[in-house]
Amino acid sequence: MRETRLWSLYLLVIPIIFVLLALHFAVMHYSPVFYGMSDEEARNFNTMIERGRSVAQLVLYILLLATSLYHGLYGLRGIIRELPLSAPLAKLTDVGIVLFGLFIFFFGAYVTWWTFSFKIGG
Amino acid sequence: MNSKSYPNRLGIKGWVYAGRYSFERYLYLAHRLSGLGLVAYLVLHVLETGNRMRGEAAWAGLMALFASPPFKVIEYLLFAAAVFHAMNGVRLLLTELGFFLGKPSEPIYPYSTSIKRHRPLTYLIMALAGLIMALGGSSLFLP
Numbered sequence: 568m569r570e571t572r573l574w575s576l577y578l579l580v581i582p583i584i585f586v587l588l589a590l591h592f593a594v595m596h597y598s599p600v601f602y603g604m605s606d607e608e609a610r611n612f613n614t615m616i617e618r619g620r621s622v623a624q625l626v627l628y629i630l631l632l633a634t635s636l637y638h639g640l641y642g643l644r645g646i647i648r649e650l651p652l653s654a655p656l657a658k659l660t661d662v663g664i665v666l667f668g669l670f671i672f673f674f675g676a677y678v679t680w681w682t683f684s685f686k687i688g689g
Numbered sequence: 690m691n692s693k694s695y696p697n698r699l700g701i702k703g704w705v706y707a708g709r710y711s712f713e714r715y716l717y718l719a720h721r722l723s724g725l726g727l728v729a730y731l732v733l734h735v736l737e738t739g740n741r742m743r744g745e746a747a748w749a750g751l752m753a754l755f756a757s758p759p760f761k762v763i764e765y766l767l768f769a770a771a772v773f774h775a776m777n778g779v780r781l782l783l784t785e786l787g788f789f790l791g792k793p794s795e796p797i798y799p800y801s802t803s804i805k806r807h808r809p810l811t812y813l814i815m816a817l818a819g820l821i822m823a824l825g826g827s828s829l830f831l832p
Contacts (some may be wrong), residue, residue, distance in 0.1 A: 577787070581778065588771070610752045612745040632735065646721060649704075651697050657772035675735040681742055 580634040587631040594618070594642045632675045640654030640668045713804060713811065720777045723770040730767055761830070768821045774820035780811060 593601045599608035608614055618624055644664050648657060696702060704718065705751060742746050752761065783789055804816035 578782065581782065583783075585775065592768070592771075607752075608758070610755075612741070612748045615741065615748070635731055639724070639731055642724050642726050646725070650700060656725055671732055671735050674739060678735075678739045678742065 583634045624681045628679045723774040
């Protein structure tokens with residue numbers, strides 16, 4: 568049952584990633600097409616900070632981070648667990664992937680929070 | 690998941706080749722490879738965005754590096770991998786949920802398998818992925 572829940576969540580996060588990643592691509596990589604802004608402008612430090620200070624950006628980026636990390640690392644776990652691993656090694660893989668995922672998530676969330684609370688000129 | 694019940698005797702070799710593979714099997718392999726590449730990129734990307742905390746100069750230096758031609762190519766490969774992975778993922782989701790597989794029928798020669806019935810959709814989705822990759826490439830590389 569636990570595996571079914573994890574698998575279902577792996578599928579359920581796909582539409583969220585799809586929408587948020589499309590937004591991310593539009594803002595960061597296709598700004599000349601969608602925003603009439605050059606790539607240089609879109610990636611400028613002040614523009615990036617200005618964008619990051621909105622609550623919507625804070626929430627959406629942390630959501631994208633959580634969903635994409637879950638989807639990616641669950642997929643990686645599935646690939647590794649297909650190998651003929653001993654039970655302790657399989658357990659170690661699970662624990663290692665969870666800890667690694669948490670580390671990357673908290674680091675990414677902290678960077679997003681840092682940008683959100685950045686005081687321009689301060 | 691239970692390696693005791695279903696031993697994977699071929700190990701990694703079996704992921705690449707274990708017999709006469711069909712088109713879908715190569716898509717499976719490409720899906721894995723693109724997925725692994727995207728996970729690796731995601732982790733690097735999160736770590737790299739932390740560079741902004743070192744200030745404007747550090748950020749500008751990093752962005753200048755990313756604007757160089759080799760990184761443009763890498764950026765495009767990343768985009769292509771994301772498009773392929775997403776489009777093939779849509780196909781896998783449809784298969785997983787039982788769409789476009791047809792109804793079960795008597796096994797009378799010449800056999801009509803669910804994979805064969807599904808194949809036109811596979812070609813359509815891959816053609817669409819190719820189109821998106823071409824459009825994405827044109828807006829990245831053309832002036």
